[in-house]
Amino acid sequence: MNNRTNITASGIIVFRNKNNHPEILGLVALPKHRKRSKGKYDVPKGRIDDGETPIQAAYRECYEECGLEPKIININDPVIHGPLCLWLGEVNPDDDVELTANPYTGEYEHEGYEWLTVKNMKSNCLNYLRPFITETEKDIWEHFKIWRK
Numbered sequence: 001m002n003n004r005t006n007i008t009a010s011g012i013i014v015f016r017n018k019n020n021h022p023e024i025l026g027l028v029a030l031p032k033h034r035k036r037s038k039g040k041y042d043v044p045k046g047r048i049d050d051g052e053t054p055i056q057a058a059y060r061e062c063y064e065e066c067g068l069e070p071k072i073i074n075i076n077d078p079v080i081h082g083p084l085c086l087w088l089g090e091v092n093p094d095d096d097v098e099l100t101a102n103p104y105t106g107e108y109e110h111e112g113y114e115w116l117t118v119k120n121m122k123s124n125c126l127n128y129l130r131p132f133i134t135e136t137e138k139d140i141w142e143h144f145k146i147w148r149k
Helices: 031-037 054-066 116-122 127-148
Strands: 009-018 021-029 045-047 080-081 084-090 110-116
Touching: 009 054, 009 127, 021 031, 021 127, 045 054, 054 084, 054 116, 080 110, 080 127, 084 127, 110 116, 116 127
Parallel strands: 009 084
Antiparallel strands: 009 021, 009 045, 021 110, 080 084
8 A cells, every 4th residue: 555644635536427438527737737747638636735634635626626526436545656646536427617716826727628538538648647547447437337237
């Protein structure tokens, strides 16, 4: 298991069931991040503020960046790589995404968003997110089986 004491940022890989197909929310990264990280799509995430737990920061960042409050399906088993910790969260297919400006800087952190297939997200996400998407892909499909029952 990864060491949770070195976590400085957290977030949520948001997914939904759209017409019996799982989709992941891809936030369109700003050009500087796309160039540096060789990808297009980001997930809601950010630094953990003083006094916050990683899961509190993940929920806050998700709400601040896209206006969503997903139901975490891997609450006790987040994916951790280096200083970043991500959970997997489900929203309803008709939940509205609302991109907002960062409350501290007043600037938008993403240019837009798209709902993507798991494969498309994995192929086109910022490169450092790929291991997270790869590791959670199985969980998404396992959870998806529940919808089909």
